[in-house]
Every structure is written in structure tokens, then in C-alpha cells.
Amino acid sequence: MIQIFLGKFAAKWSALALLSVLTLTACRGAGTAIQPRGSRGELNNLSIDGSSTVFPISEAMAEELMKTHPGVRVTIGISGSGGGFKKFCQGETDISNASRAIDMTERKLCEQNGIEYIEIPIALDGISVVVNPANDFVQCLTVEELKRIWEPAAEGKVVNWNQVRSSFPNRPLRLFGPGTDSGTHDYFTAALVGKEQQSRGDYTASEDDNIIVQGVAADADSLGFFGYAYYQENKNKLKLVEIDSGKGCIAPSPNTIADRSYQPLSRPEFIYINKSEADRPDVKSFVEFHLNPEHQYLISEVGYVPLPESVMTMVRNRYQQGKVGSVFKSGSTLDINLHDALNLEN
Template identity: 65%
Template sequence: MLSQKNNLFSIALITSLAVGITSCGGSTPTATVKVDGSSTVFPISEAMAEEFQKANPGVLVTVGFSGTGGGFKKFCAGETDISNGSRPIKESEIELCKKGGIEYIELPIAFDGLSVVVHKENNFASCLKISELKKMWEPAAQDKIKNWKQIRPGFPDSKLGLYGPGTDSGTYDYFMGKTVGKDKGSRGDYTASEDDNLLVQGVSTDKGGLAFFGYAYYEENKDKLKLLKINGGSGCVAPSTATIADGTYKPLARPEFIYVNKEAATQPEVKAFVEYQLAAANSKLISEVGYVPMPEDIMMLVRKRFSDGKVGTVFSNAPKGSKVKQLLMKGK
């Protein structure tokens, strides 16, 4: 964790980088940083943008949430400066960026765990196995698995309602990859939305409902929802800042990313905003929005990756069980 002194130094340094992009009047933005992508990473970028703009009123940071896949489409077309990802870039997106002439710098910024939640009044489900999640979500379940009693003997004769991100979402890709199997997809007869707030609203009003989304959205809405433990093969574990950070919440804990257009990173406003995010990534701001800060030894490698302008990906198609620090060291 950065000391308070080092945090203040980093912020002062970043502010000095942005002096040239602050308007004379100090209130009218004269430069823009465009961010889009994952709805899961959105709260981090939104919080960072808000604080950054307070110190740099000459910069407008716009943050959208088209989903990880939707964000990469815009990013690889040169429409955005930064793309948020709740999973690493895919091969198809790598090719898309090549075609668009976009070089990118891949930066993990925080840890998150996918939360599986049910209605607050659900009194029978407390822990689900990965195999049971597969049974619910696999393509073969469409029009067939419609009732909780089909999931496990002893569960009630109660209609099962499923809610989750759409197929453009990195959260969807990650969840399905860990439950159903990589590139297997899912059933299509569920309520899909890129807006996690709509998923919260859906499952909180459906007594037979189940949904999955980032841990931060559960934390923000825990008074409306019941959080389930997950058995990934080593017993039932609930997501928490501790279990996400130490890797015991398996297999639904993951890093979150930002991808920076290398050419855009030469612009002072983009460079300053990225450096602000990386300097603040170990601060309480990450925790305040419900995510888990990365250790300082990892963040040192992330900051070096950005300062060196290291392009490409070390996380896409990484071997199973790879650690963030190992991949960053390998990509030095």
C-alpha cells in the first residue's frame, strides 16, 4: 500500500502533468478523455473521473458502459481512448484492433469477484456448486430447466428466473467460461442487460430469481439481495474483499482491466488520467466502490508497463492458474 506521502507525491506529479490542459478560467473543459466498455469496471472509472476532474477542471472525462465486447468494438475503431474490460481482450478483438491500426497497453487495475445472488426471501439456497450453475445456464437448459427442484433434490417446486449480462459483456464471458465452459455460450431464455442496476431490480422482485454480476454491485445493493456461497471444489466460499484478494473464492475471482490506446496515451490529458488511476489504485477509492485493490508490488509493475509503453496482451489465453504478478513479470 502506498504511504500517504507517496500518494500525495503521485497526485501532485499527475496534477503537474495536467497543467498544460487546464483552461485559463479553470472551469470550462478544453480537452476530453473518452472511456467506454465494461459495466463492471464503470464504477471505478466513474469514481476516478470525478476525482480527477476536480483537480483538473480543464479536462472532461466521459465514461460509458457498452459492455467489454461493445467497448472493444469502439476502441478498435479509434472511437475511444480507454476501454474498460472485465476480462482480457479476445483473439477476435486483437485482430479487430490490428485492422483498425490500434496499438494498446493492457493494465490490470483491481480485483473483483462475481457475485451470485437470489431474492432476499429465498430460504433454501445458500451455496451452489459450479456443476449446478452449469445445469442452470448451459445451452441445453433452454426451455428445459425452469424450476428450482430440477437443480437439486430438496429444492422447492418454484419457478427459476435467470438474470445476467448480455453476450457483449466481459462478465458474461468470464462467468460462462468458468461455469459452462469456454466458448460454450449459454441458454438464451434469460433476462439480459448490460446495466447491472436492471439485473439487481429484476432479481430483487422475483422470488425465484438468480443473477450474477460484479461484487461491487452486490455491496451497493446488499439490503435487497441474498448472496450465495460458491463451491468451486474446495467447499463453500462467499465472495468478500479477503477471499477475492487471496484467491480462495474460486473460480469466480478475477482482475479488472483498462486498455489504453498507445497513440492517445501521448496526449497529456489521457496520460495524466491513466497515471492518476494507477497512482490511486491502491488508495481507499478502489475499496469505496466495492473492489479489491491490487498489492503495491503488482501496481509497481503495472505503472512500469504504462510508462514503458508496453503494447500487447499477456493475459489473453494465459495458462490456467496463472497469477497476475507472474504474467506481468513475464511481459516485462
């Protein structure tokens, strides 16, 4: 029997809108158990925090892993990539989920606290811009129009749809998006405005993407953005907006995300492993489960795009060699080919 406190990954993770932590416990199961650690024989307690974008992948992997590894407890928080890194670099968690690469400030914090980390790209995502299905006038937005909506100068000024494009109706524009601890917010602002964290502040913000889904689904005049999986899970409630970066209007899809034609909002997703905990049986089993070719279907099932096998081979080699640090020297993955970045390290 597997006891799951918050539901089955394939259908239920969108119901976690008001919850910030998932605890999964495997009571019994087939296969070889991970041996409990601790002097009193406590359950393994694998602690993960960070990106709500990566959360569905971690949930799916944890639930399937526990079918063959009873006696494992996995706790998954969703405090955003930035919030997760703060905990991780203070030694509070074993694994940090991130929808962007670790930045320079976070690297310094880890260094100050003696935390070495192994960076593991695990999937591809395309940040999805959505409106309410009742919106019959927005089909595609240009990168410049998105910048006009979200840049700091728009605060209190760009408040109606016709200020975005003159042919749009004179109706209020209400915005929903990730908060400033979110890696999705960081990547989105860097891609559109040119600098992370630079956006207007007068919008409804949450580190939980399900809150953004609910807001856009309930407001005919709204616009929001989040990871592709959240659109996939809720596409009956939302309308996807195509993006024109200068080469025509393109919607995110497994193909356009994988071939990077959906620009500038395609990006890799990550988990970061505390190097000092990497050989612990529960941590090792969780990471190896992620990297197993037989388990990549789980990434597709929750709405993301698996990495190409050529990239996965390099990722597996990087993990097996225990290479620490980030392959992204500037701290940004914007306009960087993941294959090339990993290849340069070798």
C-alpha cells in the same frame, strides 16, 4: 466548483440503471489545469466505454481527478467489454474498460485498424451470484449446479428450482444476467461451462448490471450474477450465494477475492489505453491517477479489491515503458495468476 451531471460516486452510481453514458465536467478547481486541445480551444474530451463492472471505478477516479484538473470532460459509456472493444479498436474511444482480457478477434480488429494498446490491470473482482432475500432455501451452490442452470442445454428445460437440486422447492427459476457483449458473461460462461458465450438464451439480459440488480430484487424466484461491487452497493436488496468449487462453500469478499480462494469466479479488471493517445495530457493524467498508490482507496470505496502493491509495481512499470499488447497470450485470464503473467513478460 465541480459540476457532476450524474451524481457522486460514493453513493449515487447505483441510480444509473437506465442510463448508458456518464458525462463529467470539471468547471473550476485548484491545481494545474490540463491544457485544452484543438484549434478552437475546446475542453479536453476523454472518451471511455466498455464494462459496466469497471464503470464505478472510472467514475470515482474521474470525479476525484477533476477536482485538481479543471477543464476536463470525461464521457463514460457502458456498452459492455465487447461493445467497448469494438469502439476502441475502431479508434472511437481513448480508453476501453474491460472485465476480461482483450480476445483474439478484438486483437485482430485493433491490428487491422492500426490501434496499438497498453493493457493496464487495475483491480480484482469476484463475480457474485445472488438471489432474492425472500429465498430461504439457497445458501450455497456448487459449480456443477451453476453449470446445470446456465449451460446451453438448460434452455427451456431447467426452469424450476427443484431441477437444480431435488431438495429445492418446485418453484419457477427466473434468471437475470449480463448480455453477450459483457466481459462478465464471457468470464462466467468460460469458468462454468468451459467456453465463452456458451449459455442458455432464455434469461433477462442486460449490459447494465443495475438492471440485473433491480430484476433480482423484485422477484422472489430469481437468480442473477454480476460484479462484486454491485452486490456491495445493493446488499440490503439481495442475498449472496456461496460457491462450492470442491473445497467447501466460499462467499466472495475482499479476502477471498484477493487470495483467490473464491474460485472459479475471481478475476482482474482492466483499462486499455490507445497507445497513440497515451501521451495526451488528459489521458496521461487519468491513467496516472488510477496507478497512484494514494488513490487505491477509491477502488475499495466502490466495492472492488485493490491489486497487491507488488503487482501494482509491475503494472506501473509496464505503463511507464509503454509496453503494448496483452500479457494473456490465450486471451483468457481464467486460472492465471496476474502476478505470474506480468512477471513472465519481464
